[in-house]
Amino acid sequence: MIPTPSFIVDCSAIERNMCLLAEVKKQTGCKILLALKAFSTFGLFPQMRKTLDGCCASSVDEARLGWEAFGGEVHAFAAAFSLAEMKNLAEVVDHITFNSFAQWELFRQLPKSREITVGLRINPEHSEGHTEIYDPCARLSRLGIRRASFAGHSLEGITGFHCHNLCEQNAEPFARTVEAIEEKFGDLLPKLTWFNFGGGHHITREDYNVDLLCDTLLAFRMRHPNITTLYLEPGEACALNAGTLVATVLDVVENERPIAILDASCACHTPDVMEMPYRPRLFRDPKWAGEATPSPQADKGGEVGEKPYTVRLAGASCLAGDVFGDWSFDTPVKTGDRIIFEDMAHYTMVKTNTFNGIRLPNIALRGLDGEVKVVKRFDYSDFKGRLG
Ligand SMILES: Cc1ncc(COP(=O)(O)O)c(C=O)c1O
Known part of the structure; x- marks a missing residue:
């Protein structure tokens, strides 16, 4: 008899989700990271690591958990980091995405013992969210740099962009988001080698249009051959119904x-x-x-x-x-x-x-x-x- 109350994570359900994500990787060549904010039950990490390329963290402690227990690439993004946090992150992350040019300037002055790839989070000002608190493109959002704020800044040292603006959504909102990104930031895309399309892709939901997701990613890569690495960082889709x-x-x-x-x-x-x-x-x-x-x-x-x-x-x-x-x-x-x-399993055990x-x-x-x-x-x- 399972004692109560208990969370029970079902490895076969996680496996089903991993198989679907593996198919997306196979069809598109993209990399997929686990968003630790949604699911951090590290006992499952060895199983998930067989499919996923690494994880993304929202704090130093999540990044450390990813580095210690997940392996692969460790990415980090937060609305802002303190200098002390940046120093600690520099020891455990491979990629760091900043939310402003000021944060990037602070970080670039730090002495670093390891190679770290740096990106910027953009705000395409294109809302797909129905609930304002889950919409990073809502009016007055603090998440992501708007196109107008790029004026007067150089992208030297920046190799990629990150855009997260979905929440439990199907592939159509993603396709529209990609159009908005290209419309607003199209002139900057030739300077990049990677693009991270964030989370909120409900890929493992029964009615999810996996073909449209794959077609959208492949078409984006065709249009931007310099962007050789595409990332998705779903949290919920990894542990959905698991x-x-x-x-x-x-x-x-x-x-x-x-x-x-x-x-x-x-x-x-x-x-x-x-x-x-x-x-x-x-x-x-x-x-x-x-x-x-x-x-x-x-x-x-x-x-x-x-x-x-x-x-x-x-x-x-x-x-x-x-x-x-x-x-x-x-x-x-x-x-x-x-x-x-x-x-x-997702957004419950972590909260x-x-x-x-x-x-x-x-x-x-x-x-x-x-x-x-x-x-x-x-x-x-x-x-x-x-x-x-
Ligand atoms: C930057 C970023 N990446 C990834 C995710 C994961 O999203 P989801 O669990 O909805 O796939 C979130 C969720 O808030 C996020 O803010």
Whole structure:
């Protein structure tokens, strides 16, 4: 019996994603990096490294993890780095992308013992995002240098550009983004040898147009033969539908409808459900053995009123709004039942917190042979250690 609460990452689901990404690499010759911000469960890195060329980091600590545990190329980008951070990064990264000419000037003055490739993040001022907080091209964005800000600056020492402006998107928004980049920055592209098209490509989603992605990358390379290396740095697509969070119902209290209180917390363990917000898919199944997706006999959570028994699923913290949402099931939800939340590997395990002293979920891996092993249990020291 898998203890709860636990995140379970399913190696066969990761493998399925890696096979698709390997196909994109094969068809286009591009390089693919894992965006560590989305998924940093390093026990899976050796498996992912067989397909991916390296990883991209948003901080010194992520870069160090990539360097220590992933291998391959380590790239870094952040809105700004302190001088101390730049010094530390210079020891572990191969590529660094700056968000301004001022940051690049600061870095170029540092003595360096290793060769580091330098790029600039551009803002093509072309929005594809529907949610402003996830749109790097939204008005007043701090992310990326706009075309007008290139005036008066030399690109000497810069070998590539980076552009990230998608979020959970299909290939059509990517194709339109490439057009916008060429329109705004076309005159600068002949000076580059690489281009990084960021993340947000939902490549491993069932309806993703992989052919259009590949055609767009190949056509871009044909038009710009000097740009010999293309990068994609998806996070979500690497770990999409590859992990679950399993929780046990501790009690069922009554209001206008039954409210099941879980041994997991939405605020602590799945904060994106509240922040984004979104409604996770979930199910109950006494025969479940750690798979990332439900079997045909699972009791999948339906919309309110869709199935006979509607229940609210809530967390154990003090926050009144610590609520996952309302779902309906074939039978009443009772104390001791297990609820399995789907698609919890990316942007969830990396975002947990210990608000209220609520313990972090265990981390378990379901191997390619189907065996589930708990690889990490947290305790009081994890709560105390980050507070003083
Ligand atoms: C610069 C950069 N690269 C890559 C990613 C990964 O995006 P995703 O996980 O949506 O593929 C992000 C996400 O915010 C990002 O900001």
